[in-house]
Amino acid sequence: MSLPAQKLELPVDGRQSETALAVARGTARLLHAHGFCVVSELPLPSGRRADLVALDGGGQIWIVEIKSSIADFRADQKWPDYRLHCDRLFFATSLEVPCEIFPADTGLIVADAFGADFKCEAPEHKLPAATRKAMMLLFARAAAMRLQSLVDPTGPYGDWD
Amino acid sequence: MSLPAQKLELPVDGRQSETALAVARGTARLLHAHGFCVVSELPLPSGRRADLVALDGGGQIWIVEIKSSIADFRADQKWPDYRLHCDRLFFATSLEVPCEIFPADTGLIVADAFGADFKCEAPEHKLPAATRKAMMLLFARAAAMRLQSLVDPTGPYGDWD
Numbered sequence: 543m544s545l546p547a548q549k550l551e552l553p554v555d556g557r558q559s560e561t562a563l564a565v566a567r568g569t570a571r572l573l574h575a576h577g578f579c580v581v582s583e584l585p586l587p588s589g590r591r592a593d594l595v596a597l598d599g600g601g602q603i604w605i606v607e608i609k610s611s612i613a614d615f616r617a618d619q620k621w622p623d624y625r626l627h628c629d630r631l632f633f634a635t636s637l638e639v640p641c642e643i644f645p646a647d648t649g650l651i652v653a654d655a656f657g658a659d660f661k662c663e664a665p666e667h668k669l670p671a672a673t674r675k676a677m678m679l680l681f682a683r684a685a686a687m688r689l690q691s692l693v694d695p696t697g698p699y700g701d702w703d
Numbered sequence: 704m705s706l707p708a709q710k711l712e713l714p715v716d717g718r719q720s721e722t723a724l725a726v727a728r729g730t731a732r733l734l735h736a737h738g739f740c741v742v743s744e745l746p747l748p749s750g751r752r753a754d755l756v757a758l759d760g761g762g763q764i765w766i767v768e769i770k771s772s773i774a775d776f777r778a779d780q781k782w783p784d785y786r787l788h789c790d791r792l793f794f795a796t797s798l799e800v801p802c803e804i805f806p807a808d809t810g811l812i813v814a815d816a817f818g819a820d821f822k823c824e825a826p827e828h829k830l831p832a833a834t835r836k837a838m839m840l841l842f843a844r845a846a847a848m849r850l851q852s853l854v855d856p857t858g859p860y861g862d863w864d
Contacts (some may be wrong), residue, residue: 562721570851579847597843601836637852675762675836682758682843685850686740690731692853 561610561636566594568653569606569634572660576657578604581685583666586627587676590620595681603677604671606632606651612643630664708713721773723754724799730767730795730816733821739765742846747788748837751781756789756842764830764838767793767801767812776818788838 558566570580578596585591594606605628609615613635625631632649635641644650649664669673669677691699705738719727722723723852729739737755746752755767766789786792796802805811810825828840838849852860 567855567858570855574851580851581847588832597847599840599844601840629808645763675839676813678836678839679758679760679762682839682846683740683760685843685846685855686742686758688737689846689850690741693727694731697728 544616557610559610562608563594564651564655565610565634565636565658567595567607568658569594569608569651571656572653572658573604574607574664575616578602581681584684586680588623590623590628591625592624594634595677596597597681601678602676603628603640603681604630604632604664605675606634608634609639609644610636611639614684615639615643622689624654627673628665631663634658686703706825708761720771723769723775725816726769726771726795726797726814726819727755728816729810730769730812732817733812734765735766739763742842745841745845747785747841749784751784751785753785753788755795758836758839758842762839763791764789764790764835764842765793765794765825769795770800770805771797772800776804778798786828788830788834789830791827793817793825803830846850 566582573578573594573596580594580596582589582594584595592605593608595635596604596606601607601661605624607618607621607624609618630649634653635644635653637652637654641650641652647665648662649660650662651658652661685701690697726809727743734741734755734757738759741757743754744752745756753766759766766785768782768785772775772778775789791810793812794805795812795814796805798813798815802811802813808826809823811823812819813822824845844852848860851858
């Protein structure tokens with residue numbers, strides 16, 4: 543039987559600029575081409591939110607922090623925290639931001655809304671097994687709960703995050 | 704800054720009856736009350752699809768098979784396969800289907816579109832660690848990819864599954 547298509551409304555994300563959203567979209571497409579799927583704005587145990595958390599079929603976890611301007615990067619003193627939650631850490635930015643401002647020991651992705659390229663590889667720092675399991679659970683449950691709140695908007699699933 | 708809300712269209716699922724969709728929704732709400740989030744129609748390594756796969760914050764995995772009629776249950780000879788992919792196995796059905804048709808060694812949930820109750824507890828058969836990791840990855844990646852295909856419908860994410 544054929545049921546009517548459901549119209550869903552994605553919550554507005556007022557926290558991110560249009561540039562940041564474009565960089566996120568292009569970066570997610572690049573990561574997909576490398577076998578990773580992505581959850582955006584994932585709250586971590588530290589209380590911070592990771593812009594993009596990427597998970598591949600082997601359980602490898604990358605975090606990508608999006609910086610849409612020089613000021614945006616300079617305002618963030620706490621980005622090294624993200625390393626504790628991933629196997630590789632990247633920044634992603636737009637073509638307009640000079641690559642030189644980013645730290646040498648992180649990866650760098652340059653993106654627009656349609657795609658992205660790796661500019662620098664990221665060093666690997668493998669997660670302990672327990673942290674990997676905790677991150678996989680956070681990732682899985684955030685993605686599933688967001689889908690559930692879209693599919694059943696009158697259900698008990700609360701807001702987007 | 705405030706961006707316009709995105710209108711999303713959830714793919715039509717022509718595989719499931721209206722009763723099955725109602726039972727799925729009510730069951731997912733019950734599972735949420737017990738700390739589980741849910742991915743529906745998850746393809747398993749065996750090639751079969753699990754109607755609902757539920758994951759709790761500790762990594763426990765339950766599978767719920769939805770049977771919307773006696774005929775629907777009798778047509779399925781392969782349901783014991785699902786046990787290999789979960790810690791507990793349940794059937795879920797509507798109020799109209801007699802509970803007696805379901806096997807005694809599985810759990811049973813009775814649901815409508817608004818909620819559900821456990822009618823029988825399910826015995827526990829703990830997954831091996833490698834199978835649990837594989838199931839968590841399947842669950843996480845399916846949920847993330849479905850969200851990505853909704854958020855970026857012109858991206859490379861393909862169909863719903």
